[in-house]
Amino acid sequence: MQLTRDPVTVQILTTPHRTAPPPAIEKASEEGDRVRALSPADRKLRMINLGAVLVPIVGLVMVTVMSWGWGFDWVQFGVSVGMSLATAFGITVGFHRLFTHRSFRAPAPVRYTLAALGSMAVQGPVIEWAGTHRRHHQHSDGEEDPHSPHMHADGSWGDGILGTLRGFYHAHVGWLFAGRCKGLGKYTKDLHADPVVAMVNRQFLFWVVAGLVLPAVLGGVISLSWTGALLGFLWGGLVRILAVHHITWSVNSICHLWGSSPFRSHDESRNNVLVGVLGMGEGWHNNHHAFPTSARHGLTWWQLDTSYLLIRGMALVGLASDIRVPDAVRIESKRRVRAEPPFQPVNRPESAAP
Numbered sequence: 074m075q076l077t078r079d080p081v082t083v084q085i086l087t088t089p090h091r092t093a094p095p096p097a098i099e100k101a102s103e104e105g106d107r108v109r110a111l112s113p114a115d116r117k118l119r120m121i122n123l124g125a126v127l128v129p130i131v132g133l134v135m136v137t138v139m140s141w142g143w144g145f146d147w148v149q150f151g152v153s154v155g156m157s158l159a160t161a162f163g164i165t166v167g168f169h170r171l172f173t174h175r176s177f178r179a180p181a182p183v184r185y186t187l188a189a190l191g192s193m194a195v196q197g198p199v200i201e202w203a204g205t206h207r208r209h210h211q212h213s214d215g216e217e218d219p220h221s222p223h224m225h226a227d228g229s230w231g232d233g234i235l236g237t238l239r240g241f242y243h244a245h246v247g248w249l250f251a252g253r254c255k256g257l258g259k260y261t262k263d264l265h266a267d268p269v270v271a272m273v274n275r276q277f278l279f280w281v282v283a284g285l286v287l288p289a290v291l292g293g294v295i296s297l298s299w300t301g302a303l304l305g306f307l308w309g310g311l312v313r314i315l316a317v318h319h320i321t322w323s324v325n326s327i328c329h330l331w332g333s334s335p336f337r338s339h340d341e342s343r344n345n346v347l348v349g350v351l352g353m354g355e356g357w358h359n360n361h362h363a364f365p366t367s368a369r370h371g372l373t374w375w376q377l378d379t380s381y382l383l384i385r386g387m388a389l390v391g392l393a394s395d396i397r398v399p400d401a402v403r404i405e406s407k408r409r410v411r412a413e414p415p416f417q418p419v420n421r422p423e424s425a426a427p
């Protein structure tokens with residue numbers, strides 16, 4: 074492993090990712106992790122998640138009806154876009170590339186801000202999000218993957234269009250109703266040990282509420298009306314949550330079904346152009362599974378990766394350092410050879426995890 078400093082500190086990965094720093098993942102009882110029957114706590118969580126999925130849709134219906142009657146409000150739309158960008162970067166740069174994969178380092182105020190913004194996206198507390206995602210990488214498209222469109226705890230989703238639709242639904246949103254992912258503690262010891270991350274994790278509900286109140290206040294102040302406050306709540310709160318939810322979930326569903334897979338990654342991950350652009354670079358998902366600790370997901374010049382651009386911009390002003398990216402030799406060493414057989418989804422042993 075070597076370091077370069079051009080023009081910011083970028084750590085070039087020349088060693089396999091399995092030797093990377095945290096997450097420290099221990100082997101655990103596979104059977105013990107599975108969720109066969111929902112406990113009362115699981116059923117409660119399912120209802121909460123159902124509300125988190127459905128209420129933003131109600132918000133979209135309401136702004137559509139209000140726009141129909143009063144005209145489209147570009148200012149409120151702008152508030153929604155701004156809140157979407159801020160909270161989406163909280164997920165992509167914060168929850169995913171910083172906290173889950175440790176692909177760069179950041180000072181405490183930056184870690185706090187990114188964790189708070191990601192919490193506003195209403196995708197669960199940061200430590201649970203990161204633990205679930207680390208489990209996804211360790212078991213990607215195997216039976217223990219929390220949200221594979223190919224496999225679940227009891228096997229394949231089936232063949233044909235119906236099997237694909239069942240898998241798509243589960244990977245996109247259905248997995249949220251399958252009960253809490255058990256045994257995540259072994260994936261997240263380093264995050265519990267970070268007092269900044271642990272603090273924001275405890276404050277999750279506060280930041281969810283703040284993410285709804287803030288656009289309402291903005292909308293009300295800009296228009297100096299209660300109607301403006303309501304529109305701010307709907308546009309910058311609920312519609313924004315809906316948009317960021319489904320773009321994030323498209324990485325789990327679309328990017329394990331449709332697109333190209335130029336790299337060997339031991340799973341069905343795909344690079345999908347549409348999700349790549351809309352998902353702030355997260356849709357270059359085959360690249361990501363091949364090089365999970367890389368801060369850069371768009372590995373060629375045309376693969377737009379706005380999250381990586383933001384990380385590089387943060388580094389220029391001292392807000393990020395030790396940015397990890399694979400060097401050209403390592404990238405070529407993982408490039409898929411045309412004659413290779415396609416990936417067969419099976420439950421792999423722990424040693425095959427990234």
Ligand SMILES: [Zn+2]
Pocket residue numbers: 209213324325329342358362
């Ligand atoms: Zn994936």
Ligand SMILES: [Zn+2]
Pocket residue numbers: 169173174206210361365
């Ligand atoms: Zn990841």
